[in-house]
Amino acid sequence: METDYVFVNEIGEPVHADTPSHVMPKLVRRAGVPPARLHDLRHMHATTLLLAGVPVHVVSDRLGHADPAITLRVYAHVIRDHTAEVGELFAAAVGD
Numbered sequence: 001m002e003t004d005y006v007f008v009n010e011i012g013e014p015v016h017a018d019t020p021s022h023v024m025p026k027l028v029r030r031a032g033v034p035p036a037r038l039h040d041l042r043h044m045h046a047t048t049l050l051l052a053g054v055p056v057h058v059v060s061d062r063l064g065h066a067d068p069a070i071t072l073r074v075y076a077h078v079i080r081d082h083t084a085e086v087g088e089l090f091a092a093a094v095g096d
Contacts, residue, residue, distance in 0.1 A: 007019065007020050020038055021037070021038050021039075024036070024037060024038045025037075042063070045062075046059055046062075046063055046071070046074075046075055047075065047078050049062070050075055050078050050079060051078065051082070056068050056071055056072055056075075056079075059071055059075075
């Protein structure tokens with residue numbers, strides 16, 4: 001079944017927008033993993049991309065943010081926490 005939707009029912013129709021959020025706690029319990037919301041997966045996705053060096057404007061686009069400034073505001077701590085690593089990378093690149 002080919003569709004542009006992320007979540008569909010058995011006959012390919014889009015599910016109600018709240019359905020994935022309601023199903024998530026049940027899936028988490030069943031999987032025996034620490035409690036998590038669907039929105040937590042969004043944050044994990046963005047954080048993982050930023051830590052991997054994906055440019056902010058690309059992450060912003062994937063998240064559907066209207067402006068990369070929104071992404072920077074929400075995830076500034078991720079970027080800030082790795083400032084020292086960036087300095088070390090630059091020093092290594094130019095030979096200290």
